[in-house]
Amino acid sequence: MTTRNGMSQFFTSLSAFINSDAEDHFPLKFFTFLRDHDVLKFNLPAKNIRTILILNLLREVGRKHLSGGRILEGHFNVVQLIKAFASSVQLSRWSEDLAEQKLFGVWNTQGTDGVEITDQGNGTFRLTGCKTFCSGADFIDRPLITAQWTDSPRKGWQMIILSGEKARLVKSDPEFWHPLGMKGSVSYRMNFTGILISGEDLLGQPGDYYRQPLFSGGAIRFAAVQLGGAEAILTEAQRVLKLSNRTGHPFQQSRIAEMTFLVETGRLWLTKAGSLADDSFVNDSGSAKLVAYANMTRTVIERICLKVMQLAEKSIGSQAFMQVSPLEQLHRDLTTYLRQPGPDAVLTSIGAYAFDQTDMINLWNLKDE
Ligand SMILES: Cc1cc2nc3c(=O)[nH]c(=O)nc-3n(C[C@H](O)[C@H](O)[C@H](O)COP(=O)(O)OP(=O)(O)OC[C@H]3O[C@@H](n4cnc5c(N)ncnc54)[C@H](O)[C@@H]3O)c2cc1C
Numbered sequence: 045m046t047t048r049n050g051m052s053q054f055f056t057s058l059s060a061f062i063n064s065d066a067e068d069h070f071p072l073k074f075f076t077f078l079r080d081h082d083v084l085k086f087n088l089p090a091k092n093i094r095t096i097l098i099l100n101l102l103r104e105v106g107r108k109h110l111s112g113g114r115i116l117e118g119h120f121n122v123v124q125l126i127k128a129f130a131s132s133v134q135l136s137r138w139s140e141d142l143a144e145q146k147l148f149g150v151w152n153t154q155g156t157d158g159v160e161i162t163d164q165g166n167g168t169f170r171l172t173g174c175k176t177f178c179s180g181a182d183f184i185d186r187p188l189i190t191a192q193w194t195d196s197p198r199k200g201w202q203m204i205i206l207s208g209e210k211a212r213l214v215k216s217d218p219e220f221w222h223p224l225g226m227k228g229s230v231s232y233r234m235n236f237t238g239i240l241i242s243g244e245d246l247l248g249q250p251g252d253y254y255r256q257p258l259f260s261g262g263a264i265r266f267a268a269v270q271l272g273g274a275e276a277i278l279t280e281a282q283r284v285l286k287l288s289n290r291t292g293h294p295f296q297q298s299r300i301a302e303m304t305f306l307v308e309t310g311r312l313w314l315t316k317a318g319s320l321a322d323d324s325f326v327n328d329s330g331s332a333k334l335v336a337y338a339n340m341t342r343t344v345i346e347r348i349c350l351k352v353m354q355l356a357e358k359s360i361g362s363q364a365f366m367q368v369s370p371l372e373q374l375h376r377d378l379t380t381y382l383r384q385p386g387p388d389a390v391l392t393s394i395g396a397y398a399f400d401q402t403d404m405i406n407l408w409n410l411k412d413e
Contacts (some may be wrong), residue, residue, distance in 0.1 A: 045082050046093060055104050063109060067373065068227035070183045074112045075147070078105070080368040084145035087120060089127040089135060096318030097266040102312065106272025107279075110377040111228030113269035115149065115180045121262055122148035122188045125203065128258060129248030137244075138186070138205065146185040148205075151175040152253065153385075159236050161191040161202055167243065171204075171236040174217075181216045189236065190253050200250035204241060213239050225376030257324055257334040264266060264317045264338050266384060267345040271310040271377040274345075274352040278303045280370050281356040284363070299355045306355075308350045316408070317341040318339050321413050336397040337408060339390045346382050353378060 045054055058081075065071040078084060086101060087093045098120060106113030126138050142148070148232045159173040175189055185208055208213070220233035253259065282300060283348070284290050291300075320337050324330035353375055357364045364371040401407055 045086060046091065046097070050293045051097070051101070054083070057081065058104055058108055061108065066229065070180065070230045071109060071112045071228050072183075075115075077153070078112070078116065079145045081150050082145070083116070083242055084119060084147060085143055087123050088128075088142050089123060089139050094318065095264075095321040096315055099264060099314045099318050102265055102268040103272040103275070105270035107117040107171070107276045108272070109228070110269065110273050110374070111226050113272055114120060114226065114229045114266070114381060115147070117265045118149040118179055119147055120265060121150045122186070122205070124258060124262065125150070125188065125247065125253070129203070129252050134244065134247065137252050142184055146179060146208075147183060148186045148188060149178070149180045149184040151178040151187050151189045153177040159189055159191040160194045161204070162194050163196040163198075164240070168170075168240045169242070169246075171239045171241065173237060174233055176220060176233045177231040178216075179229045179231045181218070181230040181234065183230070185211060187211055187234075188247065193250060193281045198250050201253055202250050203247040203253050204245050205247050206239070206241070206245060210239055210241060210245070223380050225373065225380035257331040257338070260335040261324070261338045263342040263384070264314065264321065267342045268314055268379065270349050270381055271307070271314065271345050273374060273381065274310065274349045275307055277352050277356045277371060277374050277378070278307050280374065281359055284360055284369075292384070302351050303355050306352055310345050310348045313344055315343045316410075319410050321409075332397065337392050339394050342384070343387070343391055343394070346387070349378055349382055353394055
């Protein structure tokens, strides 16, 4: 799968795959298909997969199934965190789970009753509280959650990966999840109160989850999935316009032209962001630059997706909002998935980074440029 040939064969099968999972259920058949093609073990910690290959895979999966792409993105995020912070014993345990294609996910978002971790003093730790927007919900075999330490010399946010038997004790609340789109991501509220864990479940040190560039740099993964959504809209708009013989009008031609170069622009951003990510992991001094570039990529791709949706809807007209059209669900899914945390803060942080630079022209060069 990791060879050029293997990937292109997979992408051909993916495009032929017919989604038959109900929109508001976990995409079980889609994940069986992904597992059959070894996608969940694509980037095992021991492999050194180039970032652009991961982004391309996420983009292609997102193009087929935005909710599936969201869940897969979380899985790949955990692999990165395991690679960066696991002890050698944990690394071999979780690598085995990954090789068996157990599904991992990251649940960090929470409301006022967020998760706390208390040291019981006997080698066990007690969890209380809930997480929200937990994509994959009960279908995640190994959830990675963050929890705030209480009553302990340790301070800050602790990553925890729940083993299979502990994950089964988490109580899901589907009532939390009545969104416009992305219903299939089953991003429920999950309650961890009363679960006891041990030291072997703790990943890294308090605060590691927010360590840069991993934390903000990861935004390029969800941007890749989102761009896949814009690609699906472009493909469908072109198909419908051809079918209805509406391709001759110059306004239709100019809108499809704009959608085409917007999507290509997104791909170019991902390619450069992937190269910078690989540069930066080799050399940590590029961290602030990578964070700023990931933030730019995320912001540009959000704008691209919004514009592509608008152009496609103008081109197709009201038919784009009828449930018989794939565009109707794509519109709802992408609109929902584009809402990611703190977009204003992301934009102003790019500005602050730019003001700190002395050379504005070669700001984003790769090492070998
Ligand atoms: C489909 C889907 C799946 C998800 N899955 C997961 C998951 O598996 N795990 C997980 O952890 N999370 C998940 N999330 C949650 C996601 O990571 C974000 O937390 C969530 O989408 C926040 O979106 P928001 O628009 O409410 O963001 P917000 O950050 O609340 O932004 C809303 C607006 O408020 C502004 N704003 C933010 N903070 C402030 C402030 N302090 N003062 C003034 N303005 C402010 C923002 O700039 C923006 O304009 C998921 C979300 C979605 C939509």
